[in-house]
Amino acid sequence: MITPDYYDKFGCIGGKCRNNCCKGGWDIEVDDDALDRFGQIEGSFGERVRSAVNEENCFKHVDGHCPLLSDDGWCEMVRHGKELCIICDEYPRFTEYWEDYCERGISVSCEAAADIILNNKSKVKLAGKSEPCSEPIFTLIYKARNKVFEILQNRDIDIFKRMSLALDYTAELQEQINIDDYKTEPDFEPVDRRENHISAAAYIDFIKDLEMLNPSWGDILKRVYEHEKNAPVHTVNELMAEQLIVYFVFRYYLKGAFDCDVLSKMKLAIVSVMTIIAIENVLGDFAECARLYSIEIEHDEDNLEAIYDEFLFSDVLTYENILDMIG
Numbered sequence: 001m002i003t004p005d006y007y008d009k010f011g012c013i014g015g016k017c018r019n020n021c022c023k024g025g026w027d028i029e030v031d032d033d034a035l036d037r038f039g040q041i042e043g044s045f046g047e048r049v050r051s052a053v054n055e056e057n058c059f060k061h062v063d064g065h066c067p068l069l070s071d072d073g074w075c076e077m078v079r080h081g082k083e084l085c086i087i088c089d090e091y092p093r094f095t096e097y098w099e100d101y102c103e104r105g106i107s108v109s110c111e112a113a114a115d116i117i118l119n120n121k122s123k124v125k126l127a128g129k130s131e132p133c134s135e136p137i138f139t140l141i142y143k144a145r146n147k148v149f150e151i152l153q154n155r156d157i158d159i160f161k162r163m164s165l166a167l168d169y170t171a172e173l174q175e176q177i178n179i180d181d182y183k184t185e186p187d188f189e190p191v192d193r194r195e196n197h198i199s200a201a202a203y204i205d206f207i208k209d210l211e212m213l214n215p216s217w218g219d220i221l222k223r224v225y226e227h228e229k230n231a232p233v234h235t236v237n238e239l240m241a242e243q244l245i246v247y248f249v250f251r252y253y254l255k256g257a258f259d260c261d262v263l264s265k266m267k268l269a270i271v272s273v274m275t276i277i278a279i280e281n282v283l284g285d286f287a288e289c290a291r292l293y294s295i296e297i298e299h300d301e302d303n304l305e306a307i308y309d310e311f312l313f314s315d316v317l318t319y320e321n322i323l324d325m326i327g
Helices: 032-039 043-051 086-090 111-118 136-152 159-178 201-207 215-228 238-259 262-283 286-298 301-313 319-325
Strands: 002-004 093-098 101-106 126-128
Touching (some): 086 093, 101 111, 101 238, 136 238, 136 262, 159 238, 201 215, 201 301, 215 286, 238 262, 238 286, 262 301, 286 301
Parallel strands (some): 002 101
Antiparallel strands (some): 093 101
């Protein structure tokens, strides 16, 4: 299993968390094995656990939080030494497989994970071992991702230029994939091709009409959209922005091996970071803005699919426009 080198630093902070995931309003489905275990818990606590699950085998919401959340912010299942369902046990970890090759990370939607990822001062490295994937397109994209990491972690140039170079390199890689050439890495030196700066307003205007978990998210996007219409040049903590773009590339770039569309994965990374920067320029607190975005976008597969479709078919979110959005 391959992980970012910060992976093992994560631990749930429970009652210290300002944004407890048990209060997130998510529909948490209980897997069949967990349901069987819940049925074997004895006594009044067992009755309480079983009554916390609705007819759709999801935990009920009580005033927006899980009924098994204690007043001090800890899960009663953990306190009673009981095994959690898969979703609760895994979050905020995510795992991806390509044949026998496996990667695992933690999501910035979790406050504690975001703190670890975004306040890391070192260049992220990947650690661990895994069986390789034999697919030629995977091998190509894997090697290319290493090049993208190298570009994004070059602290001799500003973070916006680094992102533009990474997008330019990936666009060239996509051209190679389009002609089914998976044998060699692109013999290509990326160039900063940005021309006239445009705002992130078009992307924000699009995502504000997607599914929303929290009503406040819509209000945030409306505020940021009005600010973005003036095409501002953005300010950002470059180190935090580096860690965020590396996080998105680690999580999504290799998914291009599934559908032969690595450019959309890089576009997602870029517009996500630029949107989070735009939100931070209005609200402040970069880590909290990243967390809010991740909850609403990364944890909704329908939203992600809608975004990918927009990249493929929209005349607005083109490669050239996203390139000019950086900065």
